Amino acid sequence: FEQSWQMLPADEQQVYARLSLFRGGFRREAAQEVAGASLAMLTSFVDKSLLVWEANAGTDRGRNGRYHIHELLRQYAATQIVGTDLIPRQQRHSDYYMQFLHRRTVDISGAQQQKAAQEIHADLDNIRTAWQWAVQQDSAKAIEQALTPLAMFYQLQSNFLEASTMFALAIHQLNDDHAAWPALALLLTEMSWIAIRLGRFEQAETYLHQCRAIYRRQQMKPLPGVGTDPLLGLSTLASIRGEYENAVNLAEKARQTAIAQSHSWNEATAAYGLASARYAQGEYDQAMTYAVAAHAVTEQLQDRWFRAYCLIEMGKAAQALGDLAAARHHFETSYSLREALADPEGMAVAMNHLGEVAWRQGNDAEAKRLYTQSAAIYRKINDQGGLAVAYHGLGQTAVSQSDFSTAQEHLYQALQIAQEIEFTPLMLTILGTVARFLQQTGQTRQGVVLAALVVGHPASAHETKTAVQAQLLECRKNIEQTLFVSAVQEGEQADLKTAVSIAQTHLSYSLPAVPSIPHSPVSQDLLTERELEVLQLIAQGMNNRQIAETLFVVLGTVKAHNNRIYSKLDVKNRVQALARARELGLIS
Template identity: 25%
Template sequence: MDEEDRDPVRFLTYLFAAMREVGIDAGEGILGTLQTSRPLRLEMILAALLPKIGVTPEPFILVLDDYHVVDSKTMDDAVAWLIEHMPPQMHLVIVTRQDPDLPLARLRVRDELTEVRTNDLRFTTSETAEFLGTVMGLSLSEEDIVLLATRTEGWIAGLQLAALSMQGHPDASGFVQSFTGSHHHVMDYLVEEVLQTQPVNIQDFLLHTSILDRLSGPLCDAVFHMEAGNQEAASRFGQDMLEYLERANLFIVPLDNMRHWYRYHHLFADLLRKRLHQRIIQNKEKGVTDIAELHIRASAWYEDNGLVMEAFHHAAAAHDVDRAVRLIEGGGMPLLFRGAITPILNWLESLPQTELDARPSLYVMHASALLMAGQMKEVERKLQAAEHALQGAGQAMKTPDLIGHMASIRAALAVSRHQADTILAESRLALEHLHQGNLPVRAATMWSLGYAHQLQGDHAAAGLAYSEALSISRKIGHLIITIMAELGLGNIREADNQLRAAAGAYQQVLGLAGDPPLPAACEAYLGLARIAYEWNDLDTAEQYALRAFQLAQQFEDTDRAVACEVFLAKLKLALGEWREAAAVLARADRSARQQHFLNQIPHIAEVQVLILLHQGDVEEADRLAQQYGLQFSKARVHLAKDHPTAALDVLETLRRQAEANNREDERLKVMVLQAIALHGNGDKIKAVKRFADALALAESEGFIRTFLDEGAPMKGLLREAAGYDIMPNDLGRLLTAMEAEGLEIEDEPDRRSAQAGKLLIEPLSNRELEVLRLIAQGLSNREISERLFIALTTVKGHNRIIFDKLQVKRRTEAVARARQLGLL
């Protein structure tokens, strides 16, 4: 590990690569999380990785080497969490020069910690003798060996450096006698000795390549710029040199089995860099290559080989701001959109204000990075600094694209606050000024525009904006905007009562989000939960909702987890678990108020009204409905008070609003409640007609809960509608669902007595009754096979037997006959 591994994205990238070495694939979902624009919570991402580890059959060891250089509380907390939760086949080794800030005392008490400390690592005199003689090929007296072991205190690095210095030394014993000083002074002296004993070209190679964190032959060739008449020999020089250094034990460590990548021992690299710096200062007038030039060479090589993040790192080290900016912009896909937020933020914060004032685009870049990091408070200040710098720079610097980018960032800020008017104004300004080729920012802006239209209820405009954002993001491979645009389209279709199309969009998101999925997939799972709920598949709805809640908890500073809990409370209520529903809702209410998610409070109050009505507390339900202006809740309260005329007045206003705004979901709810209110008002013919209209609107999409959730008032309406020949299949599906909830629809006495005499010659089996109930719910043969986990041909066979026993030829006849016989 090194200091840059404080960045969660970098740390997780290397961790997942290490896991793949033992056959544990993190999956596209977890890897995709690294591209998200939201702050990463390491513990949540590690939690998503644990199931992958849990199914690994063989034990393995994860080693975090040089852990001390990271020095990050965030990393310490994540590693402590991992230690607490890792499966038994996983073992963790931490190599560090100082005690990490981990719960070591607790681990000792539990006997879960093995410690190998300085005294354990020191070479004994016999080990020193074996190392010097066998490994380093030195022939020393026992007295010299004991003295050398004492002087180095058994420190292997010091012994190795001393041995390298003594190789070929005319007076090895005299060298040992003069070997004194502390470790740091000894290292300085010995590196000097080691370097001086090497040929000049090797000394130059070591010094020039010391700027690299990782070494490969071609990279070293690019940095060292070895001149050679033989081009083929020159192209192999770096690789040959690395292999020579490994054979000579010159503090180089291979990083892969193929010997393509190496690194220097960290302390050795530090000392080489110090020596390089001293050499450049001492020989500046002789035209010696400076450190910045070496970093630029490394940056150019990384860029040519498609490693843009590493190229940026070296450009920043060279203080080449223009090159760093170009690399961040990423040739069409900025590094910020690839998850490289922390290193870019760190670099921008290290720049002097004069550099930023000279390049207003850097302020805008800083604002964009802060937005993606979730540091909202500072974003506007950076944008204002950019505007001030632009005024000072004159009109030539006021590029339209930069103005458009600033407007896009302000639109995104308004999205987080659900401010539709501001989003619209800033998004339109952005699209007016952005360059046509700036596709990543245009895609993000189009999504913001779609969200504003959705907030305002203009679904047609929102759909067009989301579709445009989706088209652009697919073209450039911007995964996050692709997912967000698909989610937006799913939301629009769901609100337009197109449940099957919405479910398809949400499933598309899950396909993009990978396995395990990106946290952004929580919205798709929640959408699927709402649809499964509407289809009265409550078990599936609960599974989807719990998955959504788990993913939502990986986000910081969003209301998604609260939204999941509000839905779960409504689901509990449908299951008859109203106490559990109240408990879940109380927890959601606390979270919303503590975290100031005020937009969720009305949704919470709406479900609270349902619970209060279930408990018979009509007055408190009325108070809540009035307090938060919940019009649908007001109508239900009026119905609970047996004031259908007042309910109809409220519903008429809602009907006009729904039709004016083309809100199909609200229009359906209004129609259902109007039918109940008309029935309660004694206008039964109008009630049945309005109920039939609602059934027709919901027919093709399988709506059930919109009707069923109205409870006892719906019971009377269904009894009335059963006497009319209106959409018998859909009505039958609702009757079956209501009976399953314990709200049976009683038949007239003469009809029930007639049913008693109509007994089947051969009764239906339990499985046949099960199939018959699903037929009555309107499920196709394929849907029945999937629901019951049986073959399609088996379902068709059951159908033939059911039809024979009921003496009918078609499904509708089977359902009607079964109702006559009291089987449904």
């Protein structure tokens, strides 16, 4: 290569050295703007195998496509760039790609989302380099102009970790002066949404309060962009904590500000937040109204990405109102929109909700498939809240299938994540399913304790409370009254931390799987009347000593009954006995 380099004319050497500033290839117009390369020079470099031309289908070299430089050649060329030429050309490179982003602000939030995202993706290596240079140079205005399209791109890609790294770098580097305040305000709101995605709720709240401080100090209105009013993020966090009325108040205040400001994206985000909070409160008609309103705004904006979120809220409301067909339609449409945008997180959200519909319709195999696919995506993109929801879905599906060991594993994982990120309503929903798991595995009293806490907790979503109340009514039929009352009282007096600890303890117990037993006609006298009585007391959650006291027999007699029950049912323990007895219709 040294020989080839020496054979280049001086002007071509200068331009080729400048081309080393590019990363991951470049287009003709970028080469001309940054390096001063003419089409004739680029063609000469291709002919000399110093560049590779990658043409777009059906286009010619002069108008479209990308040039690539081999990494070893690029490294050599970088050593040849004249010192006095380096910094001005780095600045040109940064300016070009920051403006490249800025020019796509409208497209990536509107009808050309997919095209704009593809264009940004093609030059992402150059954009990373340009962003880092702008940050180092404290170029607040360039960062302000480039931030919204770059943040939207990262949302579409579900690349939250890289976004967090890039934006945190800018927050720490920018000077806290008047010129930087708009950029800082935007950075703080974008970082808050990313932190929420990553389950870092306390960090998100800190960013939002810092942003509010800038707005108040400078008497600024929310800047252009999606979700730029910090009240919107604070409303979301209030919902995550189960403070639904506070969430409504914050979102409504943000909505009024957005309407007065003609800020359509913030208006849509506020209506979306109101739909979510009203749904949690059980105000399903209101939730649908707000979701439809948000959807209408996104249609006007031609924003398919946020429209897909609105469809999720419409589906949730339809599901709660009993229209599963409409719910499925909304979720499937949301999935299709996100699939077209190649948005992993959006597809995973839709799959979680489609899994819920399948589970409600009794299609456990389909529910399991959807939740499994969703969990795989959430693990990859590190979205902790979504992952916990997927694990919970797998757990509740396993409970329905009486696959209790699998249910244990997934419910434990779901509860652990929800506890770590302090997602209160989700913890309560998971506890409701754990209560059902305990009731179905012969630990009825402990299940009642958890169910009572869930029903009485102010952060429980209305739908969760309704479902768990039904569980309690069913349990009341199958447990001795004094035991039921004491368990309910214990649950009402327990705090959430204690309840989670109880649930984790029971989920960590080893529960061997029930062996597969061929179905055969059930003999009406398979168990004696006394053995059936003992079995019913086991199902109520009583231990051997409590059963002995209830039946006025000695402890050894109860153990003997247990052994005969296990032998007749061909099982090894209480859990297997209860599962087999339900299978045979011996207990309800």
